Amino acid sequence: MNDDDERLQKVLARLGFGSRRLCEELIADERVNVNGDTAVLGRRVDVDNDEVAVDGAIVGIRPDLVYYLLNKPTGVITTADDPQGRPTVVQIVPDEPRVFPVGRLDADTEGLLLLTNDGTLTHRLTHPSFGVEKEYLTQVDGVPSRAALRELREGVELEDGKTSKARVTAVEDSLLRITIHEGKNRQVRRMCEAVGHPVERLVRTRIGPMVDRRLKPGDWRTLTREEVRSLEIAVGGDSVER
Numbered sequence: 001m002n003d004d005d006e007r008l009q010k011v012l013a014r015l016g017f018g019s020r021r022l023c024e025e026l027i028a029d030e031r032v033n034v035n036g037d038t039a040v041l042g043r044r045v046d047v048d049n050d051e052v053a054v055d056g057a058i059v060g061i062r063p064d065l066v067y068y069l070l071n072k073p074t075g076v077i078t079t080a081d082d083p084q085g086r087p088t089v090v091q092i093v094p095d096e097p098r099v100f101p102v103g104r105l106d107a108d109t110e111g112l113l114l115l116t117n118d119g120t121l122t123h124r125l126t127h128p129s130f131g132v133e134k135e136y137l138t139q140v141d142g143v144p145s146r147a148a149l150r151e152l153r154e155g156v157e158l159e160d161g162k163t164s165k166a167r168v169t170a171v172e173d174s175l176l177r178i179t180i181h182e183g184k185n186r187q188v189r190r191m192c193e194a195v196g197h198p199v200e201r202l203v204r205t206r207i208g209p210m211v212d213r214r215l216k217p218g219d220w221r222t223l224t225r226e227e228v229r230s231l232e233i234a235v236g237g238d239s240v241e242r
């Protein structure tokens with residue numbers, strides 16, 4: 001035990017398990033383990049070394065991990081560095097600790113983008129096997145017919161393979177809400193182009209459980225603990241081992 005140890009109920013509250021009082025109840029009800037042993041109230045933990053589990057599920061307790069949600073404006077590119085010197089998403093958020101974008105949005109795509117230094121979560125959110133949904137508001141050229149909408153839903157033949165089933169609803173004649181769970185390069189643009197309706201404007205409005213209608217283009221904020229937990233749940237479980 002050292003001076004940096006934190007009380008378990010404080011750590012659990014920080015992670016989004018509820019108020020300090022509720023977390024004390026979790027411990028009193030013997031639902032919390034530290035390094036395999038049932039924890040007692042007042043137990044202190046070392047966030048770098050101890051393994052904490054709630055109801056048998058290990059929870060990540062590293063305070064050095066940061067999570068940002070950015071509303072990416074057009075013209076900003078989703079890489080850490082750009083040889084051509086264009087503005088990048090990482091320049092919008094704090095420099096330290098260094099974070100990376102979770103997946104990519106095209107330069108001309110707007111909307112929600114996560115940035116984090118949590119490699120495990122990044123992998124799970126971007127790998128198609130975890131199937132996290134991404135929703136886009138898509139302004140297209142022309143008015144897609146019912147057949148075109150059906151084709152978008154059923155899967156479109158692209159040069160790198162057929163797209164999986166997608167949810168597609170017409171919000172207005174030329175405005176579609178498209179939900180996909182893959183991440184092929186420029187997927188939505190290529191799908192729409194393939195059915196004869198090139199994209200005129202593309203805005204990502206949801207990543208798994210993450211939505212934010214109030215965040216303005218160019219603005220960012222830190223995710224709450226509850227939001228991080230909801231992302232962890234979306235990628236298959238209520239814990240991520242790190």
Ligand code: URA
Nearest residue numbers: 106109186187188189
């Ligand atoms: N699909 C696209 O075509 N572009 C994006 O930026 C994201 C999804």
